[in-house]
Each structure stands twice: as structure tokens, then as C-alpha cells.
Amino acid sequence: MSLSVARFAVTRTTVGLTGGVQLPVEFHVFPADSAKAAATLAVVPAILRYFDQQIGPYPFPDEKYAIAEFGRPSFREGQTITHLGPPLITGGAGAEQVVAHEIAHQWFGNALTVASWSDIWLNESLSEYMAWRWIRSARGDAAFRALVDSARVAPVAAPIVPASPADFNSLFGNATFQRGPAVLVKLEALIGSAAFESALRRYVHAHRHGVVRTADFQRACEEASGRPLDGFFADWVRGTRPL
Ligand SMILES: [Zn+2]
Structure with missing residues (x-):
């Protein structure tokens, strides 16, 4: 849990989501950063709508989604709220990838919780x-390919899913943040975007507000594509086969 206490400048709006949901969206920022925050966070409603359509309904429709500024040069997500530090609230679009990542955690991490x-x-x-x-979606294929290409060559010392999580710090390195999403792009190319998107929705819907393991995600991909994926997961998820 985290608690932020400050004199915040608060902005409130609502975002229309699927199923007629009108989700409250709140920004709590330091008053001196109000103008910069309005520019940096203007993209939040569009990201919420995009994920709501792509992954499935926002998991906390009776609650809200909020962003709160906190006095650390970092960022952290929590259930229905993300904390962003002052270096992220620049007035520009440089934090867009971080903002999107933290919003995605409302599905992957908060609605679905990992077992291990x-x-x-x-x-x-x-x-x-x-x-x-x-x-x-927002910047085009070239920007996306640049992310994939840089991740593909990032050095990794361990599999994405280690046999034993003995080294806690290794869980939050390149294998998780670079190789992991690059492997998902590879999986999408293998089974096709339609099957992959179906697998994402199937996985989230089946385990909403539950606990998940890697086998649950693999099964959703296999069911959506009709293909056995033991070899893929052994080579690239539990193994370190080069991308
Ligand atoms: Zn994260």
C-alpha cells in the first residue's frame, strides 16, 4: 500500500467505456505542476478507452482511475491509482509509454494477480x-518496431520465467521488461493478431479477480489459436533461445 499526502490540485472528468460505463478519472498533482500535468495526462482517457476495447472491460467500473503525483523520481501503480513522480510530469508526451504501462496493470496485476x-x-x-x-496505435508502426528492435537485442541473463525466483532483483530486469514483451510480439506473429487478441481477452475474462500462472496464459493462447504451444513456451519463455 502507499499513501500520498499533499496539497493537491485536483482535476476530475469521466470517460465513457464499453457497456455504458462512465468511469471517474481523477488527477491529483502538486499545484505548481498543474499546467504540465494537464498536457502530460491528456492522453489518459484515450488509453483507458483503447485498453477497455482491446483487453476487456475496465476491471473496477464502480471505482475510478486516478493518477497522483508523489515526491519521488519514479512511478508505481496501485489498484485504481498510479503514482507518478515530478520527472514524469514534464508537460510533454515523454511519459506516454510509462503512463500506458501503469494503466495496463489495472488488468495485468490488479484484476489478475500472479500466483508466484x-x-x-x-x-x-x-x-x-x-x-x-x-x-x-498512437504513433504508428515505425515507433512500435523501434521498441521491438531495441528489446530484441537487450542482454538477458535469465529466462523470463525462472525455475526458481531465488534472485528477486533479476525478476525486474531485461528479461521481464524487454525480452518478455518482445516474445509476446513474436507469439502474436506466430498465431496471428486475431487469435492473440482473442487469447488476451479470454485470459483476462477467465481469471478476472483471480490468481494466475503462466500455464493459464499458455492455455488461453492454445485455445484461441488451436495450436499446441509447449515448444514455444519452453524455448522462449522458460528458456533463453535468442529472439
Ligand atoms: Zn509494471
Whole structure:
């Protein structure tokens, strides 16, 4: 849990989502950053609508989605609220990928919770993959390809899903944030975008407000595509086969 206490300048709006949901969206920022926050966070409603359509209904329709500024040079998501530090609230669009990643955690991490630290890629790699999808939707294919290409060559020391999560810090490195989303792009290319998008929705819907393991995600991909994927997951998810 986290608690932020400050004199915030508060902006409130609502975003229309699927099923007639009118979701309250709130920004709580330091008053001196109000103008910059309005520019940096203007994209939030569009990202919420995009994920709501792509992944399935926003998981907390009776609650809200909020962003709160906090006094750290970092960012953290929490259930229905994301904390962003002052370096992210620049007045420009430079934080868009981070903002999208943290919003995606409302589905991957909050609606669905991993059963084990070894499965943390189900939170992080899927959220980063969705951030890349948003970049592709908003900025085009070249920006998306640049993200994929840089991730493909990032050095990784361990599999995305380690046999044992002995080294906690290794769980939050390149394997999770670079290789993981790149492997998801590869999987999408293998089974086709329609099957992959169906798999995402199937996986989220089946395990909404539940606990998940990597086998649950693999099964959703196999059911949506009609293909056995043991080899793919052994080579690229539990193994370190080069991309
Ligand atoms: Zn994350």
C-alpha cells in the first residue's frame, strides 16, 4: 500500500467505456505542476478507452482511475491509482509509454494477480506489451518496431520465467521488461493478431479477480489459436533461445 499526502490540485472528468460505463478519472498533482500535468495526462482517457476495447472491460467500473503525483523520481501503480513522480510530469508526451504501462496493470496485476514471483512477467511483460500496442496505435508502426528492435537485442541473463525466483532483483530486469514483451510480439506473429487478441481477452475474462500462472496464459493462447504451444513456451519463455 502507499499513501500520498499533499496539497493537491485536483482535476476530475469521466470517460465513457464499453457497456455504458462512465468511469471517474481523477488527477491529483502538486499545484505548481498543474499546467504540465494537464498536457502530460491528456492522453489518459484515450488509453483507458483503447485498453477497455482491446483487453476487456475496465476491471473496477464502480471505482475510478486516478493518477497522483508523489515526491519521488519514479512511478508505481496501485489498484485504481498510479503514482507518478515530478520527472514524469514534464508537460510533454515523454511519459506516454510509462503512463500506458501503469494503466495496463489495472488488468495485468490488479484484476489478475500472479500466483508466484516466478510468474511476474504476466504482470510486467503483458503491461509493457500493451504499452507498445498503445504506442503503435498512437504513433504508428515505425515507433512500435523501434521498441521491438531495441528489446530484441537487450542482454538477458535469465529466462523470463525462472525455475526458481531465488534472485528477486533479476525478476525486474531485461528479461521481464524487454525480452518478455518482445516474445509476446513474436507469439502474436506466430498465431496471428486475431487469435492473440482473442487469447488476451479470454485470459483476462477467465481469471478476472483471480490468481494466475503462466500455464493459464499458455492455455488461453492454445485455445484461441488451436495450436499446441509447449515448444514455444519452453524455448522462449522458460528458456533463453535468442529472439
Ligand atoms: Zn509494471
